[in-house]
Amino acid sequence: MLINxxxxxxxxxxxxxxIGDYAIGxxxxxxxxxxxxxxxxxxxxxxxxxxxxxxxxxMLVGPIAGVFADRWNKRRxxxxxxxxxxxxxxxxxxxxxxxxxxxxxxxxxxxxYAIVLAATVAAQFFNPARFALIQSVVPSQDQNRAAAIGQSxxxxxxIAGPPLAAPxxxxxxxxxxxxxxxxxxxxxxxxxxxxxxxxRQKSGEPLPGTGLAAEFADGLRxxxxxxxxxxxxxxxxxxxxxxxxxxxxxxxxxxxxxDAAPQWFGILEGVLGLGLVAGVLTATRLTHHDPHRLFxxxxxxxxTGLAIGANxxxxxxALAVMFLVGIPLAVTxxxxxxxxxxxxxxxxxxxxxxxxxxxxxxAALLGATAAGWLAHNSPLTDGPGNxxxxxxxxxxxxxxxxxxxxxxIYAVWALPRAAQAPHAxxxxxxx
Numbered sequence: 001m002l003i004n005x006x007x008x009x010x011x012x013x014x015x016x017x018x019i020g021d022y023a024i025g026x027x028x029x030x031x032x033x034x035x036x037x038x039x040x041x042x043x044x045x046x047x048x049x050x051x052x053x054x055x056x057x058x059m060l061v062g063p064i065a066g067v068f069a070d071r072w073n074k075r076r077x078x079x080x081x082x083x084x085x086x087x088x089x090x091x092x093x094x095x096x097x098x099x100x101x102x103x104x105x106x107x108x109x110x111x112x113y114a115i116v117l118a119a120t121v122a123a124q125f126f127n128p129a130r131f132a133l134i135q136s137v138v139p140s141q142d143q144n145r146a147a148a149i150g151q152s153x154x155x156x157x158x159i160a161g162p163p164l165a166a167p168x169x170x171x172x173x174x175x176x177x178x179x180x181x182x183x184x185x186x187x188x189x190x191x192x193x194x195x196x197x198x199x200r201q202k203s204g205e206p207l208p209g210t211g212l213a214a215e216f217a218d219g220l221r222x223x224x225x226x227x228x229x230x231x232x233x234x235x236x237x238x239x240x241x242x243x244x245x246x247x248x249x250x251x252x253x254x255x256x257x258x259d260a261a262p263q264w265f266g267i268l269e270g271v272l273g274l275g276l277v278a279g280v281l282t283a284t285r286l287t288h289h290d291p292h293r294l295f296x297x298x299x300x301x302x303x304t305g306l307a308i309g310a311n312x313x314x315x316x317x318a319l320a321v322m323f324l325v326g327i328p329l330a331v332t333x334x335x336x337x338x339x340x341x342x343x344x345x346x347x348x349x350x351x352x353x354x355x356x357x358x359x360x361x362x363a364a365l366l367g368a369t370a371a372g373w374l375a376h377n378s379p380l381t382d383g384p385g386n387x388x389x390x391x392x393x394x395x396x397x398x399x400x401x402x403x404x405x406x407x408x409i410y411a412v413w414a415l416p417r418a419a420q421a422p423h424a425x426x427x428x429x430x431x
Contacts, residue, residue, distance in 0.1 A: 002149055006137040009195045010130065011153055013188035017082065018157030020184030024089070025050070026266050027169050027177040028112070031096075033251050034262050035169075036105055044393075046109060048248045048372030053113045055365030057120035059358040065124035066354020067215045070347070074133035075197050081126035082189035088119045089182035096174050127357065128350040133197060135341065135349055144287035147337035157273075166263040219351030228292065228343045231418040232336075233356060235411040237363040239299055242403035244367030245396065246306055249375055252393045253318075260315040271319045275326020282327060283334035291342070292419040295335035300408025301328035306401035310394065371396055 002008045029047050037043040069077060095111045138146045168177040223229050254265045286294055305325035312318040344352040374396040 003138055003142050003146060006195045006197065007134065007146060007149075009191045010134060010137070011149060013078075013082075013191035014130070014150070014153050015157065016184040016191075017085075017188040018153060020089075020181035022157045022269075023168070024177050024181040026166075026269060027174055029251050030166065030169055030262055030265065031174045032109070032112075034255070036108060042376075044249065044252060044375045045372040047251065048368040049109065049113060050116055051244060051248055051368035052365050053116050054120045055361040055368065057117045058124060058361030059365070061121045061124045062354045062358035062361070063216060063219075063351075064212070064354075065121075066128045066219060066351040067212055069125060069128035069132060069350035069354060070215070072129070074129045074136075075192060075195055077125050077129040078133070078192045079189050081122040081129075082185045082192065084122045085119045085126075086182045086185035086189070088115050088122070089178050089185065091115055093175050093178045093182075096178065124354065124357070128354040131337075131353050132350045133195070135346060136197060137195070143341055144291070144338050145284065147334050147341075149284075150334075150337065166266045170263070215351065219348055219355055222344055222348050222352055223355055226343045227418040228339060228415070229352070229356075231411075231414050232295075232339055232343075233359055235295070235299065235407055235415065236336075236356065236360050238407035238410070239303075239404055240360050240363035241367040241370075242303070242306070242400040242407065244364040245371035245400035246310070246404075248368045248371040249393050249397060252375065253397060254315070257394045257397075258312065258315045258318055264315050268315075268319060268322055272322040272326045272329075275323040276330040276333075277326075278323075279327035279330025280334065283331045286331065290416065290419065291335035291338040292415045295332050295339060296408065296411035296415045298328040298330075298332035298335065299404070299411050302332060303401060303403075303405030303408045306404055307398070310397035310401045367400070371400065374399070 002011050028050055032050075033043045033047050037046050092112065092115045095108065095115065098108070134146055134150075135143070168174070168180070223233070250268065251262065251265045254260050254268060255262055258264070283294070302325055305321060305328070309318055309321040309325060312321060340349070340352060340356070375392050377392075
């Protein structure tokens with residue numbers, strides 16, 4: 001059992017649903033890039049559209065969802081979000097099962113974007129509610145350990161999800177990948193239903209004299225007054241922009257720059273997941289160290305590794321580099337949650353995380369759209385739409401890796417100093 005029964009159930013539900021998410025994310029990228037829009041110069045832009053839609057939904061709904069996540073019964077919120085996402089994935093099965101979807105690729109893409117948008121909206125209520133519920137079922141002395149386990153869950157999903165994508169796509173079809181995702185949400189819902197939350201996790205009500213706008217503004221004030229949170233947000237924005245740009249073009253990096261079969265894309269992400277597991281094992285041994293320093297140095301090492309990976313000339317060196325990149329990246333992820341928990345009062349965790357997530361997604365939107373545009377219109381090529389070798393993927397990935405590296409240098413300098421500032425950690429009386 002991991003920490004306690006309730007956390008174990010939440011962990012199992014997260015593992016299943018995230019495996020489904022990564023399977024469908026990789027499968028949609030492959031299906032759009034190499035089947036739906038095969039031999040089309042618009043493929044990179046279309047693939048980046050998935051990330052763009054996700055970012056848009058997060059930015060618009062995330063901050064408001066955080067207010068309700070602090071108010072509502074956390075367990076019931078999680079179950080409802082899982083059920084809605086399961087239904088949406090079944091709707092996606094109908095979309096891709098239409099006769100000859102490639103003949104009307106624009107309509108197919110718009111329908112898939114709409115489904116991804118709705119599923120992401122549901123996730124905006126799920127994520128802060130889950131975060132707040134974990135803080136209530138895990139003892140304070142185990143919070144850092146819980147964060148490391150949460151990152152290991154993410155790593156397991158990265159390992160198990162992407163390798164499933166290519167076999168499902170090329171043998172059973174995209175329909176089975178979507179069905180797998182729907183099933184994972186249903187099982188996650190059943191596991192969360194078995195969680196027995198503390199009595200204080202009842203359905204919340206707004207305090208007298210307050211409303212949605214006032215509670216939202218209260219969350220903004222908590223972030224604005226916290227120097228560690230402000231510094232963390234700057235690092236997250238810059239780092240996420242670079243990392244998302246790198247990830248968005250992953251399938252084209254594999255097929256064009258590395259001249260490998262599309263199936264290697266899932267394997268590359270799986271190897272990255274193995275590196276994340278190794279990093280999680282490292283992070284669990286570092287839980288007593290300052291999370292601000294761990295985050296900063298982990299980000300610096302990640303940027304260095306991505307810069308090396310962007311200049312690999314074969315799939316096998318790229319696999320080795322991506323494994324090594326996963327180690328510091330996991331340390332960075334595992335340090336993220338403890339920084340927030342130290343800086344934000346427990347009563348505002350839902351709002352604070354829901355405010356940070358849209359900022360992160362805005363950076364993801366910037367990274368995804370910039371990557372697609374740069375790869376499509378790279379000045380280092382003959383121009384857009386001139387074939388599979390005209391996307392300028394390599395130069396775009398080098399720029400993205402450089403941004404992550406520069407962000408790591410900034411974090412090493414600024415984040416530990418912010419943590420030492422007066423009132424850097426919340427007090428129990430923080431409103």
